[in-house]
Amino acid sequence: MEAVGRTALLVCWALGILTEVTSDFIHIPSIVHHGTEGKPLLLSVEVHFPLDDAEIQGTWSHTRPSGSRTTLVTFTKEATITDMMYRNHLHFEKPNVSLTIWKLGLDDEGDYHLSLNIEFHNKTGRVIKEERTVHVTVDAPVSAPVIQKYPSYAVVEDKANVTWTCSVERGTRVAFQWLRNNILLAPSKRHHFSQDNSTLFISPVRKEDKGTYHCVASNPVSPGRHSRPVELNVYYGPYNLEVNSGQGLRTGEVFTINPGELAFFDCQADSNPPNSYLWISKSRNSTKVITEGPRLELMSYRLAQAEEYLCRAFNNVTQKQEEAQFTLVVASLGTGREKHIQEGHSVSPLAVITVCSLFIISCMLLVFLRRNCHPKRVLMSIYNRPLSEQKKPRSGHEDATEDFGIYEFVSIPGKMESAQVSCRSLARLESVQDMHTTIYDVIRHVPETQSHSLLN
Ligand SMILES: *[C@@H]1O[C@H](CO)[C@@H](O)[C@H](O)[C@H]1NC(C)=O
Ligand SMILES: *[C@@H]1O[C@H](CO)[C@@H](O)[C@H](O)[C@H]1NC(C)=O
Ligand SMILES: *[C@@H]1O[C@H](CO)[C@@H](O)[C@H](O)[C@H]1NC(C)=O
Ligand SMILES: *[C@@H]1O[C@H](CO)[C@@H](O)[C@H](O)[C@H]1NC(C)=O
Ligand SMILES: *[C@@H]1O[C@H](CO)[C@@H](O)[C@H](O)[C@H]1NC(C)=O
Ligand SMILES: *[C@@H]1O[C@H](CO)[C@@H](O)[C@H](O)[C@H]1NC(C)=O
Numbered sequence: 078m079e080a081v082g083r084t085a086l087l088v089c090w091a092l093g094i095l096t097e098v099t100s101d102f103i104h105i106p107s108i109v110h111h112g113t114e115g116k117p118l119l120l121s122v123e124v125h126f127p128l129d130d131a132e133i134q135g136t137w138s139h140t141r142p143s144g145s146r147t148t149l150v151t152f153t154k155e156a157t158i159t160d161m162m163y164r165n166h167l168h169f170e171k172p173n174v175s176l177t178i179w180k181l182g183l184d185d186e187g188d189y190h191l192s193l194n195i196e197f198h199n200k201t202g203r204v205i206k207e208e209r210t211v212h213v214t215v216d217a218p219v220s221a222p223v224i225q226k227y228p229s230y231a232v233v234e235d236k237a238n239v240t241w242t243c244s245v246e247r248g249t250r251v252a253f254q255w256l257r258n259n260i261l262l263a264p265s266k267r268h269h270f271s272q273d274n275s276t277l278f279i280s281p282v283r284k285e286d287k288g289t290y291h292c293v294a295s296n297p298v299s300p301g302r303h304s305r306p307v308e309l310n311v312y313y314g315p316y317n318l319e320v321n322s323g324q325g326l327r328t329g330e331v332f333t334i335n336p337g338e339l340a341f342f343d344c345q346a347d348s349n350p351p352n353s354y355l356w357i358s359k360s361r362n363s364t365k366v367i368t369e370g371p372r373l374e375l376m377s378y379r380l381a382q383a384e385e386y387l388c389r390a391f392n393n394v395t396q397k398q399e400e401a402q403f404t405l406v407v408a409s410l411g412t413g414r415e416k417h418i419q420e421g422h423s424v425s426p427l428a429v430i431t432v433c434s435l436f437i438i439s440c441m442l443l444v445f446l447r448r449n450c451h452p453k454r455v456l457m458s459i460y461n462r463p464l465s466e467q468k469k470p471r472s473g474h475e476d477a478t479e480d481f482g483i484y485e486f487v488s489i490p491g492k493m494e495s496a497q498v499s500c501r502s503l504a505r506l507e508s509v510q511d512m513h514t515t516i517y518d519v520i521r522h523v524p525e526t527q528s529h530s531l532l533n
Pocket of ligand 3: 236237238280281
């Protein structure tokens, strides 16, 4: 009961609000206007009662952000008095009570206040007062922003700071944003912005700051206007120096080439501007510059002698250098096939382990299968041994001569949960002839002592 009462109360209250809303005699569709300088602005008012049934009297007044207040228009149904100072600036719409400002100036900003008294003919003596306030901002549209670079030239990584300023010729209340490669830049350890975001300060500048920058200027009446793209060039490096060769055989930093083979070595590094390269030969005591440039051509006949080489990359702007050392071994690699063997040698321990493991696993599987399900009997029937032999009951090891034959390792698809499963699967194999089978062993001789089982 109480709940019902409460619901009823709630409904009444909601209805009350509704009736209050509908009892509004005037409505202002928009109470905030972002006006553009030089453009007209209509402060629209909807009148929700028949003007013929009432007397009205009211004013429009303007309060500037500074606080000074001016009465612009005073009106009744019959007469309108506009402040003489604003005669050519304002227009009061008679049927409704909307106000138009012909040409917005920056000093037209502020709050516009409508005060309206209504007296209905059917209820004389009772005056209804309606008051509304409309907030107006006036902005000049933003012109295309321009970036000023400081310094104007390319900068060196880690050594320089960058201060870029974005400015507009026209526009009020301008907000700035910065984009690098079309991604918005946010303040970070190295990226700082001035209070209004018009200045971008990068300290220190780094390789990853390289890119195309835009600044975006906007205000309430202009969508984001983009500046022309501006490049930030950062000198950096060399980084990630690497020596590569298409010839010979590479193992880590050791290159092996055939005697008499002409081998090319290429040095590469990430650097801006591109760095210069020096190739240096290191003999036991001395180092000697062999050549300059990214490529080294070598032909060596000195067999089995390791020679040390060095590629030195130098960036003459950052004054940084990096070196990559490698060893050259001249050895007969032969043709491609032998190369393969050679390659095999380098991974031989792993290969040996793999082969051994496979062998051991195979042996274990064989033992397992023999112990648990005597695949021989099944298999022999596959190979059409005489029927009489097949029907003889056996334990599996009575006679070694019977063990003579072709043994198969049968891979059964799916999980082998237990020995029983595998036995059944093997039995099924008789009917399923197209199953994968692998021959792993052929016993080539009949053991002389018949008492020994093969697997014992
Ligand atoms: C108010 O009246 C003017 C002039 O008749 C009209 O242009 C304007 O649309 C009206 N505004 C509303 C909100 O009815
Ligand atoms: C008087 O007239 C107005 C408009 O015609 C109407 O909204 C209002 O309800 C009337 N009031 C009374 C008491 O009849
Ligand atoms: C870069 O800015 C840092 C402070 O952020 C200052 O210590 C350093 O001296 C500036 N470097 C140059 C080259 O102006
Ligand atoms: C400056 O830019 C950042 C993001 O780029 C933004 O979050 C912040 O509001 C901006 N500040 C001003 C004053 O525009
Ligand atoms: C290497 O240098 C040492 C001393 O610096 C010198 O005694 C030796 O003879 C040099 N060896 C060669 C092969 O040049
Ligand atoms: C730096 O090296 C480049 C070639 O790699 C050369 O063109 C340039 O003149 C050099 N600059 C200086 C300052 O040495």
